[in-house]
Amino acid sequence: MTTTTAPARTAAPATTTGAGRRRRRPFRLGGALLYVVLIVIAVIYIFPFLIDISTSFKTETDATNDPLGLLPPTWSVAAYTYLFANSDFPIWFVNSAVVTVAVTTGRTLFDSAAGYALARLRFGGRNALYAGFIAVMAVPGVVLLIPKFLVINQLGMFDSYSGMIVPLFADAAGVFIMKNFFESIPVAVEEAARIDGAGTLRTFWSVILPMARPALVTIVILSFQGSWNELAHFIVSTSSPDLYTLTKGVATLSSGAIGSAKRYPVQLGAAAIMTIPVAILFIAFQRRITNTASGAVKE
Amino acid sequence: MTSATARVPVRRHMAGIRRGQAASGYLFTAPAVIVLVVFLVIPIFMALWVSFSDWGGRGSPFASGVHFVGLKNYGALTGGGGLAEQDFGTALRNNLWFVILVVPTQTVIALLLAVLVNNRILKGRGFFRTAFYFPSVTSSVAITVLWYFLFNPTGAVNQLLGAVGLHGPNWPADASGVLHDLLSLVGLRTGPGFLVNGSFLGVTWWDWLSGPSVGMMIIITMVVFTTSGTFMLLFIAALQNLSQEVEEAAMVDGATAWQRFRLVTLPQLRTTLFTVLTLGLIGTWQVFDQVFVGSQGDPGKTTLTPAYLSYVAGFQNQDWGQAAAIAFILFAIIVFFTLVQRWVLRERGVSRRRMRRNGFDRNDSGEYAAADRLLTAAAVAGAVQNRDSSGGSL
Numbered sequence: 001m002t003t004t005t006a007p008a009r010t011a012a013p014a015t016t017t018g019a020g021r022r023r024r025r026p027f028r029l030g031g032a033l034l035y036v037v038l039i040v041i042a043v044i045y046i047f048p049f050l051i052d053i054s055t056s057f058k059t060e061t062d063a064t065n066d067p068l069g070l071l072p073p074t075w076s077v078a079a080y081t082y083l084f085a086n087s088d089f090p091i092w093f094v095n096s097a098v099v100t101v102a103v104t105t106g107r108t109l110f111d112s113a114a115g116y117a118l119a120r121l122r123f124g125g126r127n128a129l130y131a132g133f134i135a136v137m138a139v140p141g142v143v144l145l146i147p148k149f150l151v152i153n154q155l156g157m158f159d160s161y162s163g164m165i166v167p168l169f170a171d172a173a174g175v176f177i178m179k180n181f182f183e184s185i186p187v188a189v190e191e192a193a194r195i196d197g198a199g200t201l202r203t204f205w206s207v208i209l210p211m212a213r214p215a216l217v218t219i220v221i222l223s224f225q226g227s228w229n230e231l232a233h234f235i236v237s238t239s240s241p242d243l244y245t246l247t248k249g250v251a252t253l254s255s256g257a258i259g260s261a262k263r264y265p266v267q268l269g270a271a272a273i274m275t276i277p278v279a280i281l282f283i284a285f286q287r288r289i290t291n292t293a294s295g296a297v298k299e
Numbered sequence: 300m301t302s303a304t305a306r307v308p309v310r311r312h313m314a315g316i317r318r319g320q321a322a323s324g325y326l327f328t329a330p331a332v333i334v335l336v337v338f339l340v341i342p343i344f345m346a347l348w349v350s351f352s353d354w355g356g357r358g359s360p361f362a363s364g365v366h367f368v369g370l371k372n373y374g375a376l377t378g379g380g381g382l383a384e385q386d387f388g389t390a391l392r393n394n395l396w397f398v399i400l401v402v403p404t405q406t407v408i409a410l411l412l413a414v415l416v417n418n419r420i421l422k423g424r425g426f427f428r429t430a431f432y433f434p435s436v437t438s439s440v441a442i443t444v445l446w447y448f449l450f451n452p453t454g455a456v457n458q459l460l461g462a463v464g465l466h467g468p469n470w471p472a473d474a475s476g477v478l479h480d481l482l483s484l485v486g487l488r489t490g491p492g493f494l495v496n497g498s499f500l501g502v503t504w505w506d507w508l509s510g511p512s513v514g515m516m517i518i519i520t521m522v523v524f525t526t527s528g529t530f531m532l533l534f535i536a537a538l539q540n541l542s543q544e545v546e547e548a549a550m551v552d553g554a555t556a557w558q559r560f561r562l563v564t565l566p567q568l569r570t571t572l573f574t575v576l577t578l579g580l581i582g583t584w585q586v587f588d589q590v591f592v593g594s595q596g597d598p599g600k601t602t603l604t605p606a607y608l609s610y611v612a613g614f615q616n617q618d619w620g621q622a623a624a625i626a627f628i629l630f631a632i633i634v635f636f637t638l639v640q641r642w643v644l645r646e647r648g649v650s651r652r653r654m655r656r657n658g659f660d661r662n663d664s665g666e667y668a669a670a671d672r673l674l675t676a677a678a679v680a681g682a683v684q685n686r687d688s689s690g691g692s693l
Contacts (some may be wrong), residue, residue: 028460031420038415042430049433051455052445067448067455078524114331123324129332136335139343142585143630146622147342150349154359155337167338174333186402196498200323229438231588235610246442254444264448271441282436290483 027273049275056080056269063264067231079265088241089270092249096228099164099245103227106169106221113210115178116204120190130179135185137172142232149236163237164245168227182208221285225278246274300474350623361617368661372624380501383612383621390502390603394584396511397604398636401526402579408527409575410568413534414560428535432528439588440523446521447471447593468513474599476509512601518589526582530575537571538564577640584633603643605629 050070055063056079058072066073083089117123118130148167149158157163193207194200209216231247240246244252250270253263345360353368354360376387385654416427434442449455457467482488489495490505497504511519541564548558565572587606590596596603596611605625613622 015608034415034418034421034489038421039426042416042427043414044436045430045528048445048449048524051449052441063304064453067451067453068458110331110334116640117324117327121320121324121327123321129328132332135337136339136427138341138444139632140581140585140633142587143626143633144342145587146609146619146626147346148338149613150345150360150623151338151342154345166334167647169330169334170338171331172335177646184673200319200327204327225436229440231438231440231591235591236614247438250440250444254447254592264451267444268448270436271444275437278436278438280434282429282433 012263025203052268052272056265056272057267060263060265063268077267079263079269082263082266083270087266088244088249089273091242091275092244092246095243096246098161098229099168099230100224100277102161102165104146106165107171107174107223108216110169111171111174111178111219112209112216113204114175115180115215116182116208118175118179119182121200133172133175137176145232145236147239148233152237157237159238159240161243161245164234164243168230168233171223174222177218177222178212178215181212185191185211217285221281228274228278246270247252247295250274338554340640346623346626349619350627351376352620356613356617356619356639368620372620373628375621376624376628377500385501386600386603386608387605387625387628389501389600390605391500392502392507392509393511393601394586394604395517396509397515397519397522397586398583400581401522401583402576405523405526405530405579406572406575408523409530410534410572412527412531413538414564416531417535417538428531431531434525435528437525441519442525443589443592446517446524450517457643470517471514471594472598473513474564474601476512476601478508478510480513481510512598514598515593515602518586518593518602521589522583522586526579530579533571533575534568537568541567569585573640577637580636581642582634584629584636605632 011149051068054070054072055067057075058066059074059076059078061068062076064072114133118126118133152158152163152167155163157166189211190203190207192202198207229247230245231251234243234245234248238248250267253267253270349360350370350372351367352360352365353371354365356365375381375383378384415421416424416431418424421427431484450457452467452469452472454470456470464529490503490508494505494508495503499507545563545567546559549563554562585606586604587610590602590604590607591610594602596607606629609622609625609629612618612625
């Protein structure tokens with residue numbers, strides 16, 4: 001595929017003008033080919049989501065007979081009526097929201113406090129502790145499913161909000177990100193604050209945290225997305241239908257009693273709605289997210 | 300405050316600050332440490348005990364009625380000829396093929412996307428990046444539901460295949476292995492005797508060589524679709540860090556674009572490539588969500604994975620000892636393959652000067668740079684997919 005860019009690139013020195021050194025003529029044969037390739041791939045990546053949305057507005061017959069059409073032959077909101085009026089979907093949504101807000105708040109606080117301490121405060125065992133965080137980060141999540149259930153059960157937290165939320169506070173990767181960030185900002189400001197007599201807690205809260213906004217945004221996005229999309233942890237920490245989250249609930253839509261009837265518009269409508277909050281977050285921070293590793297994470 | 304005059308009188312004051320610092324240090328790290336110890340470290344040791352016990356799920360695993368059974372749970376999985384062994388072997392076979400297909404594919408696609416999108420003259424880069432990355436942020440549950448709709452027998456995929464004159468299979472119900480299918484095209488329907496008669500972990504050698512089932516292809520395409528965007532971001536970050544000088548020098552020397560990519564760019568991407576492959580390996584050995592939501596191991600147990608099998612053993616069969624044992628074997632597998640990968644892609648005596656020429660920082664010992672980047676990437680990719688289903692990359 002790099003061959004496609006070749007003409008444009010090699011031709012570049014010839015087309016440079018005095019006005020702009022890096023300005024190259026965009027539309028050469030190679031350039032045009034690049035756009036065609038990219039647009040085709042983009043369509044492949046976007047098309048499934050368009051099908052999802054359009055199918056959720058189809059009748060069940062149309063969903064089966066015309067799975068490709070982007071415009072429903074007859075528009076129907078039956079799927080959404082069912083989801084909101086006749087199913088537990090609203091409960092799932094609320095549960096997901098509660099868990100996500102709690103987990104995001106907790107992680108932001110815990111991660112930034114621990115990251116700050118590891119980056120700046122001097123205390124015995126700091127390096128060992130840091131090594132511990134790194135080691136823990138390497139433990140694969142799925143391997144922990146059965147073990148986590150055992151502990152949650154033992155602590156009497158099974159089937160409760162606390163069992164759903166508190167274990168998700170564990171986030172070594174977030175601590176790592178925050179530590180890296182705090183190490184990248186100048187130490188002068190906080191030392192000035194400390195010498196002015198502000199305690200560590202005070203310095204942290206009113207001097208450090210406001211400065212850490214870019215990194216905090218990172219943690220918020222990762223935590224929000226992580227806990228909103230989490231499935232496995234809720235499978236092992238709850239069983240009561242009252243505590244179903246969107247992920248667990250929608251999973252039962254596709255595999256449970258309803259699934260055998262293959263109510264595709266309902267399934268896909270639910271899938272579309274559960275994607276919206278993350279999509280909003282994603283669009284709001286699109287620049288930050290896709291510009292990769294800038295700002296928060298020290299490269 | 301660093302001026303020489305200020306330093307002397309401040310010193311005693313600083314000593315007090317240091318003492319305060321130690322206390323705050325413990326206070327600040329305590330919440331994160333406690334949560335990690337209680338819900339990550341202790342569970343591992345508790346599960347280790349359960350994997351050596353006959354605990355049946357009732358009461359505490361430390362109660363007096365629970366016995367130490369040695370390696371019995373592990374033994375049932377790796378030998379004995381029972382159903383447990385056969386299921387475990389099948390799950391390993393399935394996941395192995397899954398890894399073999401997904402890891403190279405997602406890496407190549409991610410690299411391809413990154414190179415395409417990283418082109419400086421490209422307009423609308425933001426749009427393309429967003430389009431390619433979006434599947435990575437959506438929930439695995441939503442994508443699974445969507446994917447099984449696309450791949451249903453009369454679904455979008457088969458309609459598209461029909462449009463070009465192909466008759467698509469009944470994807471979710473077709474348990475036949477893709478390699479077996481290909482071999483049957485050339486008339487080889489049953490394997491040679493030495494493959495059919497011999498077996499490993501309750502699965503004949505012939506069946507080990509089946510390839511992923513048609514049903515598994517649904518999950519394979521889905522995972523490639525959702526992870527390529529995450530890894531694309533890692534490659535983009537790496538590409539942007541490359542020095543332009545080398546590339547330009549090669550250009551002056553008259554290297555073609557492909558030569559420049561293969562001989563100049565690719566060697567410099569080595570560390571990132573290693574990161575992506577490692578994260579890919581770690582992630583693909585943990586397929587769970589997609590199986591739980593989409594297939595529950597069907598068709599014919601060909602989408603059973605060790606992670607899902609562990610869940611079934613515990614939560615459905617109440618065989619917690621075995622469930623924990625599967626989890627630990629899976630852990631060992633992941634560690635093993637990561638080490639193999641590390642060994643295969645090890646640095647072969649790259650000299651300092653060469654590293655510097657390749658754009659490494661002068662003050663870095665290359666090893667540190669590699670480790671640090673891997674960790675950053677791991678953190679950034681949210682330790683990838685299943686950990687929190689967060690493919691988030693910042």
